[in-house]
Amino acid sequence: MSTARDHAQRDRDAALARLMRFLAIPSVSAVRAHAGDVQGAAEWLAARMAEAGIDGVRVDPTPGHPVVTGRLDAGPERPTVLVYGHYDVQPPEPLEAWNSPPFVPTLLDGAIVARGAADDKGQLMAHVEAAAACMLAGGPPVNLRYVFEGEEEVGSPNLAEWLRDHADELAADVAVISDTAMLSASQPSIVYGLRGLAYFEIEVVGPNHDLHSGAFGGATLNPAGVLCRILSALQDAEGRVLIPGFYDRVRPLGDDERDELARVPFDVGAFRTATGAAGGWGEPGYSLVERLGARPSLDINGLISGWTGEGAKTVLPARALAKVSMRLVPDQDPEDIAERVREAVAGLTPQGASATVRALHGARPAVCDRSHPAMQAAARAYADVFGTLPVFTREGGSIPVVTLLDELLGIPTVLMGFGLPDDGLHGPNEKFAVAQFWRGTETVIAFLEQLASAGVERS
Amino acid sequence: MSTARDHAQRDRDAALARLMRFLAIPSVSAVRAHAGDVQGAAEWLAARMAEAGIDGVRVDPTPGHPVVTGRLDAGPERPTVLVYGHYDVQPPEPLEAWNSPPFVPTLLDGAIVARGAADDKGQLMAHVEAAAACMLAGGPPVNLRYVFEGEEEVGSPNLAEWLRDHADELAADVAVISDTAMLSASQPSIVYGLRGLAYFEIEVVGPNHDLHSGAFGGATLNPAGVLCRILSALQDAEGRVLIPGFYDRVRPLGDDERDELARVPFDVGAFRTATGAAGGWGEPGYSLVERLGARPSLDINGLISGWTGEGAKTVLPARALAKVSMRLVPDQDPEDIAERVREAVAGLTPQGASATVRALHGARPAVCDRSHPAMQAAARAYADVFGTLPVFTREGGSIPVVTLLDELLGIPTVLMGFGLPDDGLHGPNEKFAVAQFWRGTETVIAFLEQLASAGVERS
Secondary structure, eight states, X not given: OOHHHHXXXXXXXXXXXXXXXXXXXXXXXXXXXXXXXXXXXXXXXXXXXXXXXXXXXXXXXXXXXXXXXXXXXXXXXSOEEEEEEEOOBOOOOOGGGOSSOTTSOEEETTEEESTTIIIIIXXXXXXXXXXXXXXXTTSOSSEEEEEXXXXXXXXXXXXXXXXXXXXXXXXXXXXXXXXXXXXXXXXXXXXEEEOEEEEEEEEEEOSSSOEEHHHHTTSSXXXXXXXXXXXXXXXXXXXXXXXXXXXXXXXXXXXHHHHHHHHSOOOHHXXXXXXXXXXXXXXXXXXHHHHHHTSOEEEEEEEEEEOOSSSOOOEEOSEEEEEXXXXXXXXXOHHHHHHHHHHHHHHXXXXXXXXXXXXXXXXXXXXXXXXXXXXXXXXXXXXXXHSSOOEXXXXXXXXXXXXXXXXXXXXXXXXXXOBOTTSOTTSTTOEEEHHHHHHHHHHHHHHHHHHHHHOOOOO | OOHHHHHHHHTHHHHHHHHHHHHTSOOBTTOGGGHHHHHHHHHHHHHHHHHHTOEEEEEEOOSSSOEEEEEEOOOTTSOEEEEEEEOOBOOOOOGGGOSSOTTSOEEETTEEESTTIIIIIHHHHHHHHHHHHHHHTTSOSSEEEEEEEXXXXXXXXXXXXXXXXXXXXXXXXXXXXXXXXXXXXTBOEEEEEEXXXXXXXXXXXXXXXXXXXXXHTTSSOOHHHHHHHHHHHHBOTTXXXXXXXXXXXXXXXXXXXXXXXXTSOOOHHHHHHHHOSOOOOSOTTSOHHHHHHTSOEEEEEEEEEEOOSSSOXXXXXXXXXXXXXXXEOTTOOHHHHHXXXXXXXXXXXXXXXXXXXEEEEEEOOEEOOTTSHHHHHHHHHHHHHHSSOXXXXXXXXOOHHHHHHHHHHOOOEEEOOOBOTTSOTTSTTOEEEHHHHHHHHHHXXXXXXXXXXHOOOOO
C-alpha cells in the first residue's frame, strides 16, 4: 500500500469529522432563501482545500452560485486529471419523513445520515481528502484540476460558461467524477452510461380565481381534472411514453450490450427493498437494468392544486401545476424533447383551459468509452482497495457535466462512484456509508497512482 | 314600512360596524390551530345576541365547535320560526390571491371584503340585527329559535346530535336559513333545491419513501401517475361521472321543472365573468342552470404529491393525494356514493400501488316545497323590500342542515339568501354587498311580519 493511502488511513477519523461539518451547511441550490448557505459551503470547501495543500484555490462567482476551483501540479510529463464534484444539495423536504434533521449529520449503523451525504458532498470530499493524503506523502502523482460547482441540482445553468471562460487552466487528459453508486459494498462498478434529463413544469389554468365547487361545479372546467387527463395521456399504464416522436432518436440497444448488461449482478432484492414497492413495473420487453439505464422514462415529480390542507375545502381550483421529467438516453436531445412535450400538451388542452409548459432543466445523455486507459486504471484502483474487479454498468441518473466536459473541453470522463444503492439520494434519510467514504478516498489515491504509472494518451 | 324596519334603517351604520368586528375573528373550523378563534367568534356572537335583546342565549359545547342558541317569545298563538346560520368560515388560502387580508374586513366598491362576509357571517347577522330592530319596535312578531353552528364548513359533524338533544326547545313551524345567493341585486330568488355532497381524500402510495427519479424512474410505479390515471377514469372530459352506478338513484328532471328552470333569468354573462373561464362546459344534454342545480357533478378540490416548491427536484414521490368531491341530487345518498367510489378506486388501482379512500364529509341533497305558506311569505317579503317578486331556483351548493331539520325535527326550510353570484364564496376576496346586508335585514323583518299576519299551519 502506498504512503499516501497510509496517510489517508491514519487521518480517517479527522476526515469524517470534517465531512460532518461540511454536511451541516444547508447548501440547497434550488431555494433562494438558502443562497447564503450555498455561498457558505463554497467558502468552507475552499478553506479546506487550501488547508489540504491544494494550490490556487478560488471561489469564483457566477450569475448563480459560485464554482470552487484549485490545482495541484506534479510536472508537465505527468497526466492531468480534472476532478468534478458538486457541493450543492437537493431540498430536504418532506422534513417529517427524516428520522434526524437533514442538516444535523448523524452517524447510524455505520453511515452518515444527512442531506448531501452521498450526493455529492461525501464523494467530493473523498477527492479532497485524497489530495491531502498525497500532499502528506510528498506531492500528487499527477496534475490535478478541481472544479466543484454549486448548481448541479438545478441543472448547472452557469457551468458551461464558466468552463468555456477557464478552458485554458482546465486542459486535462481525463476527468473523474464521483457522483454515482456501486452495485453493492462488495461489488464495485463503473458507470459508463448516464441518462439525460428534460424537466418541466406544466401548469393548467381554468377560472381566474378559486371558485366554490357547489356554485360552479358541473358547469366549469376544472383545471386539476384537465391536468390529470393531460398527464395520463403522456404515458401509458406500463410506462411507455406516448408523446409523439419521443422515441424517434433513441439509439437501439445492441445485442452485445444487452448481453453484457444481462450479466451485471444487479441486486433486484435490494432494489425492491429500496423502493418498498413490489417492483416488476416498467416498459415491456426490457430488463430492469435496461429500464433504469438504457431506456428513457417519464415521471411526475410533483403535483399541486387547490386545497391541500387538513379536512375538506369545497374549492374548484383556478390552477393546477405538475412537475414532470423525462430521463433521456442517446441520442435524445432535451431541446427536441421540450418541443415535443409542448406540442403534445397543447394538443391535449381542451377549450376553456390554458396550459403552459416551462422547461426548467435539461441535460443530454452520455455514454463513455469502456476501453479508455483511464477506465482501466480506475478498474485496477477499485480492485486494489475493494479486492474485486468492478463491472461496467449504466445508471439512470443524469450528470450534465459529463456532456459539457466532452463537448467544451474534449475530455472523457470516468465515473468513479462510491455510493450504494440504498443511499436514498434526493429522498429523506439520505446517507453515505462511512466505509465507502474511507475506501473511496483510498480508491481515488490508487487511481491517481495507477494513472501516473500507466500513463494516459494526451488528448 | 313597519316600525321595526324603520329602526333597522336608522341603526344600519352601527350594524355594519358590528359585522366588521365579527368578520375580524378568523373562525376557520377546518384548521385545528383556529379552534380558539372559533370559540371566540361563538362568544362574540352570543354577547351580541344578548345585547340585541334575544333571551336565553347560550354557547353550548359540542365534541367539536360550539352551537350558539337563543330564543324570543311572542306568544303561543304566534308561529315559531327556527333561524339557522353558521359562524365558522372556510380557510382563506391561498393568501397571496387576496387584495386585502382576509380577516381585516375592508370596504371596497360598496361591499365588505373578508372571509365569511357572505358565507355566512353577514347573512347570519342580518337575522340578529333584525331581532334587535324588532325588540326596539316593541317585540318580535313571531316566536324565534336561533341555532348558529360553528362546523358547517366541515360538514356539521356534531349538529345532528345537538338538534336531537334539544328537539323540545326547537319545536318550530318553519326554519329560515340565509346562506344562498340571489340571481342579482335587482332580481331576488328563493332556492328550493340544494345539492348534496360526498367529499373524499384519495391517497395512492407506491414506494415506502421518496426516491431519486433517475435511479428508479422507468422501473418503479409512480403513485402520482397512478392517482392521475384513477382521477381521469372517474369522469370523462365533458363532465359525465364514470363511477359505476353513480347515476342510478338520480331522480330525472320532469318536463314541468325543466320548463320552469329554463325561465330562470340566470345571468350567464355574470357567471362567465365570475369564472373567468370561457364557460360552456358540462354534461351534454343539460342547461347551465340544470348542470349547476339539478345534476350531480364531480370536482377535484385539491392535489398534492412530491416536490411542489421552486425549481426542479428529481424525486419519484412515495405518495400522492387528491381531495375529490361530488355534488349529489335527489335521491343520491352520500353513503351509497362512498361505497361506489371505494369500489371504483379499488378497481382502478394497479398492482404495486395501494389506494385509500377516506370519506371526509357527506350531505344529502334537499328539495323544498315551493307552495308552502312560508315560501309565499318569503316571496312577499322580498317583493316589499326589493320591489320585485323572487323567482324560484335550484342551487349547486350543499347545506346539510336542511335535511337534518326535515328528518330530525320535521321542519321545512325557507332558503332566504341575500348573497350575490359574484361574492366569491370559498375563494379569495370573498365579499358581501353592504346594500344586501341592509336590505337583507329588512327582508327578514318583513318575512317575520308576513308570517305573523298570514299564519303558518302548525306541523
